[in-house]
Amino acid sequence: MNSNEQISITLEGKDTQVDSNSTGFTLFSEKTIVALRVNGELKDLAHTVSEADVVEGVSIESVDGLSILRHSTAHVLAQAVQNINPEAKLGIGPPIKDGFYYDFDVEKPFTPEDLKALEKEMDRIVRSGQRFLRRVTNEVAASEELRNEPYKLELIGLKSGTDIGEAAAEVGSGELTIYDNYDVKADEVVWKDLCRGPHLPNTRMIGNGFALTRLAAAYWRGNENNKQLQRIYGTAWPSKEQLKEHQVYLEEAAKRDHRRLGAELDLFSFPEEIGSGLAVFHPRGGIIRKVMEDYSRDRHAQSGYEFVYSPHVTKANLFQTSGHLEWYADGMFPPLQLDEERDEEGNIKKQAQDYYLKPMNCPFHCLIYKSQARSYRDLPLRMFEFGTVYRYEKSGVLHGITRARGFTQDDAHLYVARESIEVELSNVLTFVLDLLRDYGLTDFYLELSTKEEGNPKFVGSPEIWEEATATLERVATDSGLKLVPDPGGAAFYGPKISVQAKDAIGRTWQMSTIQLDFNLPERFDLEYTAPDGSKQRPVMIHRALFGSIERFFGVLTEHYAGHFPPWLAPVQVVGVPVADEFSDYLHGIASELKAAGVRIQIDDSDERMQKKIRNHTLAKVPFMLIAGAEDQAQGAVSFRFRDGSQTNGVPRQEAIGRILKDISEKVQV
RNA sequence: GCCGACCUGGCGCAAUUGGUAGCGCAUCGCACUUGUAAUGCGAGGGUUAGGGGUUCGAGUCCCCUGGUCGGCCCCA
Numbered sequence: 001m002n003s004n005e006q007i008s009i010t011l012e013g014k015d016t017q018v019d020s021n022s023t024g025f026t027l028f029s030e031k032t033i034v035a036l037r038v039n040g041e042l043k044d045l046a047h048t049v050s051e052a053d054v055v056e057g058v059s060i061e062s063v064d065g066l067s068i069l070r071h072s073t074a075h076v077l078a079q080a081v082q083n084i085n086p087e088a089k090l091g092i093g094p095p096i097k098d099g100f101y102y103d104f105d106v107e108k109p110f111t112p113e114d115l116k117a118l119e120k121e122m123d124r125i126v127r128s129g130q131r132f133l134r135r136v137t138n139e140v141a142a143s144e145e146l147r148n149e150p151y152k153l154e155l156i157g158l159k160s161g162t163d164i165g166e167a168a169a170e171v172g173s174g175e176l177t178i179y180d181n182y183d184v185k186a187d188e189v190v191w192k193d194l195c196r197g198p199h200l201p202n203t204r205m206i207g208n209g210f211a212l213t214r215l216a217a218a219y220w221r222g223n224e225n226n227k228q229l230q231r232i233y234g235t236a237w238p239s240k241e242q243l244k245e246h247q248v249y250l251e252e253a254a255k256r257d258h259r260r261l262g263a264e265l266d267l268f269s270f271p272e273e274i275g276s277g278l279a280v281f282h283p284r285g286g287i288i289r290k291v292m293e294d295y296s297r298d299r300h301a302q303s304g305y306e307f308v309y310s311p312h313v314t315k316a317n318l319f320q321t322s323g324h325l326e327w328y329a330d331g332m333f334p335p336l337q338l339d340e341e342r343d344e345e346g347n348i349k350k351q352a353q354d355y356y357l358k359p360m361n362c363p364f365h366c367l368i369y370k371s372q373a374r375s376y377r378d379l380p381l382r383m384f385e386f387g388t389v390y391r392y393e394k395s396g397v398l399h400g401i402t403r404a405r406g407f408t409q410d411d412a413h414l415y416v417a418r419e420s421i422e423v424e425l426s427n428v429l430t431f432v433l434d435l436l437r438d439y440g441l442t443d444f445y446l447e448l449s450t451k452e453e454g455n456p457k458f459v460g461s462p463e464i465w466e467e468a469t470a471t472l473e474r475v476a477t478d479s480g481l482k483l484v485p486d487p488g489g490a491a492f493y494g495p496k497i498s499v500q501a502k503d504a505i506g507r508t509w510q511m512s513t514i515q516l517d518f519n520l521p522e523r524f525d526l527e528y529t530a531p532d533g534s535k536q537r538p539v540m541i542h543r544a545l546f547g548s549i550e551r552f553f554g555v556l557t558e559h560y561a562g563h564f565p566p567w568l569a570p571v572q573v574v575g576v577p578v579a580d581e582f583s584d585y586l587h588g589i590a591s592e593l594k595a596a597g598v599r600i601q602i603d604d605s606d607e608r609m610q611k612k613i614r615n616h617t618l619a620k621v622p623f624m625l626i627a628g629a630e631d632q633a634q635g636a637v638s639f640r641f642r643d644g645s646q647t648n649g650v651p652r653q654e655a656i657g658r659i660l661k662d663i664s665e666k667v668q669v
Numbered sequence: 670g671c672c673g674a675c676c677u678g679g680c681g682c683a684a685u686u687g688g689u690a691g692c693g694c695a696u697c698g699c700a701c702u703u704g705u706a707a708u709g710c711g712a713g714g715g716u717u718a719g720g721g722g723u724u725c726g727a728g729u730c731c732c733c734u735g736g737u738c739g740g741c742c743c744c745a
Contacts (some may be wrong), residue, residue, distance in 0.1 A: 030745095058708095101740095109672070109673055109674095110673085111673090111674090112674080162724085199738035204693090213671095213739095214675075214739055214740070215673065215674085215739075215740080216671030216672075216740030216741065217671070217673065217741060218672085218740070218741045219671080219672095219741055219742065222741080222742075223742080224670080224671070224742045224743085227739075228671065228672055229672095229741095230673085231740070231741080233739090233740080259737095259738095263680075264680085268698080270736090270737090271710075272718075272735070272736050272737090275735095275736095276737090277735070324743095324745075327745075328745050330743095331743090331744080331745065340716095344730090359745070360745065391745080393742085393743080393744070394670050394742080394743065395670065395736095395744090396670065396671070396672095396739095396740085396741080396742080397670090397742085397743060397744070403744075457745095478738090491745055492745060493745080515745095535673080540676060542745095566700090576704095576705085578702095578703070578704050578705090579702050579703060579704090580702060580703095581702085599709090604703085606700095606702080607704070607707090607708085608701090608703060608707085608708055609702095609703065609704070610703085610706065610707070610708090610721065611706080611707055611708080612705095612706095612707070613705055613706055614705095614707055615706085615707090616706095617705095617706055618706080624705085626704070626705065627704095628703095628704050629704090630704080631704090638704080639706080640705055644705080646705065647703090648705095
């Protein structure tokens with residue numbers, strides 16, 4: 001092609017004349033531009049643009065740029081692994097949030113020491129300045145070239161198929177390509193990988209902002225029937241400073257870990273004697289939980305909910321009726337067999353009965369509904385229960401109090417007439433969001449979980465699903481919050497909206513769920529008499545606000561980093577006398593606060609006051625009241641707050657007023 | 670459930686190549702009585718998660734069970 005020939009392209013939004021052989025290298029001189037977006041598609045910097053292309057530079061700091069950086073770092077990791085162990089077979093190695101991973105099939109799993117050696121080797125590769133060169137190939141040639149890489153061969157074979165999931169990073173759609181790592185000094189290709197790209201132009205651009213973080217096993221192509229490969233996780237950033245920042249963030253997250261804070265603040269524990277995933281709440285955790293529950297109860301009462309209670313075990317037939325035994329027996333504790341009787345010969349006289357620990361409360365609520373004939377005048381019927389359920393979670397998934405085997409749902413089931421679903425749903429959503437805000441979460445988005453076509457797990461007719469999904473979607477959209485689709489995420493009996501909340505350090509947690517259910521009313525044959533005398537079937541809305549109290553407790557612990565706002569704090573105020581003689585004075589103030597319901601303690605121990613202040617600071621007590629001669633003389637008291645700041649000489653009544661106000665207004669201090 | 674790592678007094682940690690368990694905090698006692706993050710001295714507390722094995726000898730090596738952690742799969 002003639003290099004002088006000019007073509008016109010749209011470069012960074014501007015019509016521009018460029019040489020017909022222009023590439024990203026010639027169009028961009030900034031070193032931060034690591035790839036191109038050509039007509040919306042990501043391309044290597046080496047890509048040659050064509051007439052009428054819309055071309056933008058992709059900065060390494062952008063979302064796409066970071067993914068490219070991480071993807072290239074994953075390649076360097078794989079090269080390092082194969083340099084050290086040529087027998088290692090390659091799985092896949094995509095970028096993920098904050099980093100990347102690469103899966104390998106190796107004889108012996110990696111050890112933490114291996115990681116150090118691998119980082120060193122990666123560093124060498126990065127410094128050697130290899131180029132990433134894209135090469136188009138075809139299935140036959142690639143299969144021959146990669147004959148020693150069984151997993152890559154499988155991916156080549158799958159390319160024509162549809163569902164390749166994360167492997168899309170390897171083969172993707174369109175042409176089949178291999179990336180060669182070309183060592184300039186040695187003038188040879190030192191490594192290669194089947195990959196869709198794009199990549200950084202040169203390994204040197206990876207710099208020193210990467211680190212290998214953890215080791216794990218992962219099923220090949222995410223299927224537990226497949227072989228487990230050894231996965232290495234890493235993180236990569238444009239600079240060492242950004243890597244450091246990320247590491248600091250991880251430390252901050254570790255400090256907030258509810259499992260750690262739960263032990264440090266004496267909130268709850270998981271005694272081995274009880275069994276995995278089963279917690280006990282200590283007094284300090286207990287009072288937080290009680291306050292959370294009490295407030296929730298009050299709000300439910302104000303909003304027209306009625307309180308019900310149900311047992312923790314039930315005969316099997318209830319869960320046969322509900323469908324749980326048919327669909328979710330795996331997630332339930334195995335049954336207790338009771339009441340069997342045998343004669344002298346050991347023959348069964350009376351068949352044993354299976355009793356199950358309940359995994360959900362809804363079937364019980366349906367029985368309450370059925371306990372009498374219902375009229376349209378009864379609807380909507382809103383039943384609320386703090387219902388403790390037990391689910392046999394696989395041992396490997398348990399995670400403190402956020403993923404346990406026994407937990408208490410703040411569960412409500414609303415039985416509504418079909419025509420009032422939409423109104424009721426939007427009321428529920430408003431109620432849920434308001435309440436979450438009161439607990440201190442304010443940043444939300446919604447997720448709409450729908451059924452996956454063709455999956456037999458989802459019961460009920462397609463028309464009903466369609467109607468339910470459409471209704472939920474309307475309500476979600478009307479809320480004005482961002483709505484994210486979650487295909488395949490629905491419960492087996494119906495679609496749901498879930499409220500995702502962002503915490504103080506930007507992590508999102510799934511909180512409340514609101515599910516529509518046309519199925520259970522059918523299974524339990526629920527009905528009500530309509531104004532015209534006809535029998536109608538109600539629709540159920542399942543709604544958990546905290547999800548589970550334990551989980552919500554854990555989330556709040558992490559959100560507040562243990563610094564619970566005064567209304568939730570286990571001990572709201574601690575009085576520290578400067579010397580013993582001022583203790584009585586503080587006790588006087590304390591009894592007034594106690595009378596007003598405040599959780600206050602006076603530290604009369606014989607520690608020095610500095611030590612007391614340290615202790616209560618570490619215990620994250622929101623208010624410390626300090627009193628000595630000066631305060632006593634003026635009828636005042638001195639505040640010390642968790643951040644170390646202080647307000648001295650506050651008149652007694654003013655101090656009391658301040659504390660009561662902060663508690664009742666649920667503010668953070 | 671699967672893969673890997675780990676389990677030492679209430680908590681956090683130590684114990685050269687297997688040689689007979691130490692420290693800090695906390696607890697208890699005594700002294701000190703102090704104005705905003707650790708007063709001093711002393712005492713008690715562990716059959717090293719449980720069980721089995723190898724060995725003259727096991728916290729250290731091997732096996733089983735339980736639990737924890739990081740992932741995978743899952744999450745009604």
